[in-house]
Amino acid sequence: MKAPDSMTHISSSTALAERSLDRSATAKSRLSKRQRRELYWGLGFVSLAVGGFVLLKIVPIVASFVISLTDWNVARAPSFIGFDNYARMLTADPLFWKSLWVTAYYSLFSVPVSMAFAFALAMLLNNKIPALGLFRTLFYLPSIIPIIASSILWLWMFNPDFGLFNAGLDLIGLPRQRFIYEESQVIPSLVFMSMWSVGPMMIIFLAGLQDVPNQLYEAVEIDGGNAWHKLWHVTIPMMTPTILFNLLISIVAALQTFVQAFIMTEGGPNNGSLFIVFYIYRKAFQEQQMGYASALAWALFLLICALSILVFRTSHRWVFYHGGDN
Amino acid sequence: MSRYQAVLKAGVIAAGLAAAGTGGAMAQDCAEQVDLTFTFWGSASEKNDMETAIRTFNESHPCITVTGQHIPNTGYVEKITSMLASNTAPDVAYLSENQAFAWAAEGRLLDLSPYLGDTPEDIYLKNSIYRVGDTLMGTGLATGVMLIYYNKDVFDAAGVEYPPAKAEDAWTWDEFVENARLLTKDRSGNTAADPEFDPNNIDVFGVAMPAWWAGWYPFVVSNGGDFANEEGTELTLNSPEAVEALQAYQDLIYTHHVTPTPTQTGTLPAADILMQSRKVAMSMDGMWRVTDFNDTRMNWGIGVLPVFDTPYTPLISTPKVIFAQTEHPDEAFEFYQYVSNPEEVGLFKSGLWAPLELTYFTTQEGLDKWVTSPEGEYPPEALDAIVDYSLNHTGEQVPPYQLRNIGQIFNDAVNPAITKMLDGTVSAQEAMDEAVANAASLMQGRW
Structure with a gap:
């Protein structure tokens, strides 16, 4: 019984997203003051998640690749090999x-x-x-x-x-x-x-x-x-x-x-x-x-x-x- | 926004007040208020004693504030590695030998020669001093030798003499095995020396032996063997002397049935508890166990290890270091010495730590600070089995404090071979030949 419920949730939120995509594509320049404020709030809310993802996932992943090209034992500066x-x-x-x-x-x-x-x-x-x-x-x-x-x-x-x-x-x-x-x-x-x-x-x-x-x-x-x-x-x-x-x-x-x-x-x-x-x-x-x-x-x-x-x-x-x- | 600002302000004010409060109490005649951090590991009771020592230090040194940070053993290396990598290393720290020597070689640890002088051997037990090239990394935290612990009641019941406490009187290996056989009993009460003995139904084991290097290495040395060659470029555990000793060690389990198998040991309780419940008669373990045995109500004693050729026990310790980037080396050194001072830290009297400085071993005044102190918790034979043994029979510095790349040598070559040997799947000779072959590419000489 749960599954169909969540399905409708998902589809309605997808529809919403599509609508807002539509709007932003065609009417970007014509954002009202209220929409603009909503946009900032929205960006503000996702910024934590995105910031966290970049800082805690992307940066370490890139760093580990760079480190993998070095000889590094923590005590000495890494040397590129x-x-x-x-x-x-x-x-x-x-x-x-x-x-x-x-x-x-x-x-x-x-x-x-x-x-x-x-x-x-x-x-x-x-x-x-x-x-x-x-x-x-x-x-x-x-x-x-x-x-x-x-x-x-x-x-x-x-x-x-x-x-x-x-x-x-x-x-x-x-x-x-x-x-x-x-x-x-x-x-x-x-x-x-x-x-x-x-x-x-x-x-x-x-x-x-x-x-x-x-x-x-x-x-x-x-x-x-x-x-x-x-x-x-x-x-x-x-x-x-x-x-x-x-x-x-x-x-x-x-x-x-x-x-x-x-x-x-x-x-x-x-x-x-x-x-x-x-x-x-x-x-x-x-x-x-x-x-x-x-x-x-x-x-x-x-x-x-x-x-x-x-x-x-x-x-x-x-x-x-x-x-x-x- | 203003609400957050208010919270922030309140926080700042509170912190300011707190700082002012402590500052007011401390700011006596200090030119400068020095803050040090100190990381350490240890059990709950060790942690308690160490925190008491830190508090006492801070009270008696108004210009220095040491902040102790207890890190559990299991995560210690990870934590301290990340601290070093992010340039937030502590000032003073316990450090495992796997890291300490490599970091000292890179100059990340303070050279203590200016403080300890050129001949620290005159002051300290020589094996508790750590050098890397010309750098004097420092000393251990405290020392401890490997001993035989035993339950006197089990010995009395079996009519076996106690293990000798003097190194000169130590049992030979054969005497040791013979006595262990008399102490081992199956469920019908036959000893391992009886022909009807049933090795599949053992109730009491003669002796529990540790599987880590300190459990077998002493006998290799006692028999004239060694871990590696002079240059540290080759593992020599497959030499005839080493193999004889290791085979004898394996025989305790599978030929004489006096020692539990590693799988039995792995899930059994600690030696003090086993011995108290009379499941083993003797146990080879470090001197630091004295404190645990004191917590039991059993009638116990300590003796020296059996010998092949010469009496030998390894002197085991943990490097205690000052990180080179400390801003206050003098104050850090003051605390460094304090941590290992038996007059200040209770762990020496309670039987966890033996001291580093020779005077604590050679003078009555020094002995009164720990072994023979009124609050000391050592059995009387400790004067022989710990004091004399540490002073005169600890040979050369043990391999973990000498060989480069020791962590990998143990992980990739030695430990797998020892495990196989103790599992009884291969003989000591086969296991050690394999260890030597696997170690060949890992040996990088001595520090």
């Missing part, structure tokens, strides 16, 4: 490739796994079941817990000696595992953990599901389709814009994973969870290599850009907007 940092990254730093591999490995699994899990949860919670509110709250709850706290909690559950998971494995007679304490298991363990905080994604899917027109389901029923047909031919196609949105958000989030490495594993064991953001942090703040850390950050930025563009470029093939493409 051109693209040496990038050359070092690509040719002389095995840990860069390792961190890239770790991050890619994690993202490749955590993104589909957590999206599928969130989608399944949203489907379940879109049914008319008893205590619906309670279940929706329960599944969203983990997302309210600060990630530091939940990381500590998972640290305990993963504990090989007295953790919950090994106790469970004991119970069903399976061999104990070392989870995040073993190089080959640390990433799968963290992927598993990523399912815990799908709350926000689930909410977005839920909102999307409620936007699927009922008559389409009725049409499937009339044609003799079953639940599977409804899911495959109605729900998923109608949900593709929401899926696209969640896909992008979760790709970016997965590539920027940091807290798990920082709190739970310190990048270990044997650099097995050396996520690239954690590696950047280590270079910048433990080893004081600001120039190199900035170059690493730019590599990550370009990677995220490239993936986002790729997703957008291919999206017209599989994303369906029921209001039309424009």
Whole structure:
């Protein structure tokens, strides 16, 4: 019920914006005193947001690119070294490739796994079941817990000696595992953990599901389709814009994973969870290599850009907007 | 607009009044009122003691006002790095060795030779003095050596003699292992020396060992090995001496079963609590733990580390620095000395810090200021296990205060190898060969 409401809000505000655009284009010189005052107020109000964006985002982004071309350890004045940092990254730093591999490995699994899990949860919670509110709250709850706290909690559950998971494995007679304490298991363990905080994604899917027109389901029923047909031919196609949105958000989030490495594993064991953001942090703040850390950050930025563009470029093939493409 | 102006005015007036108030009280005979900032880290109780010391300093020095800024350990490096980058570095600060030496080399830290003289070794424990080339960066904040802590009741129950407190009487490694085996018990009450001992069901561990460098490095040195070669251009942890000691360290966990695995340790409570609840009999830890053990009701004692060849314990400290851009170097130095003065700072008596100056170790008068002070909280064997041990068995300065690029050497080469070794996945030899290979391109010599 919420979605159509907000849709009308959006469309009416778009109309307003169009009207004012129209007006400013044709009648710029003929602004009345009152309009002029409104314009100043408006500019005044947005100036904070725009100023903040420029000062806190644009300036640091530009600065970090400049720093990435230098050798700078904070104590001494930066010295310009051109693209040496990038050359070092690509040719002389095995840990860069390792961190890239770790991050890619994690993202490749955590993104589909957590999206599928969130989608399944949203489907379940879109049914008319008893205590619906309670279940929706329960599944969203983990997302309210600060990630530091939940990381500590998972640290305990993963504990090989007295953790919950090994106790469970004991119970069903399976061999104990070392989870995040073993190089080959640390990433799968963290992927598993990523399912815990799908709350926000689930909410977005839920909102999307409620936007699927009922008559389409009725049409499937009339044609003799079953639940599977409804899911495959109605729900998923109608949900593709929401899926696209969640896909992008979760790709970016997965590539920027940091807290798990920082709190739970310190990048270990044997650099097995050396996520690239954690590696950047280590270079910048433990080893004081600001120039190199900035170059690493730019590599990550370009990677995220490239993936986002790729997703957008291919999206017209599989994303369906029921209001039309424009 | 006028409303904002009124608010602004009120603020200015209030600030002016406040300034006038303090100014009036302070402005006695000062040529100039000096403001200093001081950044430090530490637990809540450390913070309390340090703030008390700062208050006392400000009261006894009416012309100097020190503003203490406590920054939690986890964010300290980030914070102080940004302060330095934005030219708002404090006057006096604790600084981790990973940053301190590099910054001193760049001239960002004050050379203290004019204050400490050319031979500070005559006054201070030599390993607490930090030099970078010709620059005397200063001294540590305080000192501390690695020790063995033990629960006397557990030892009595097992009929094992206490670890010796005198370095000359120190256990050999084999004696240490043998005693640790007698102290380790499984859930059916068998000790690790019994044939029926079940290593999968251990109830009490003989000894808890720290995984950071101070946990294994002492034995490498005691066995005649070292961390790096003379020039600091090559890691030497794969030498036969080093590998023997490290293998012995790994064997504590997987061969003798007297030490918990790193994963067990990682989530266990701190050593003082473990020992109080009789889950470990001994624990290797820093002298600074005395203060925590004092808070327990257990019957505890301290002894020296076991030896391979020669008795050795590392002298560990944190560089304490004055930033070069301070406008008041003289006053900053006055506070610099105050922070490490056992007569002024309670942390020396409570067992967190040992002093830097030799007189506090060699004269009765000096000892009375901390170890043997009526408010001192040290066990009697501290005179051997801390005082004599610090003075006579701390060898050369430890690698973190000597090697360039030490942060990266640990992060990229040494720590991953040690982790693998302690996980039991590879032998000490394999782990160290890998560490040496990975460190090859990172070694940049000594400061």
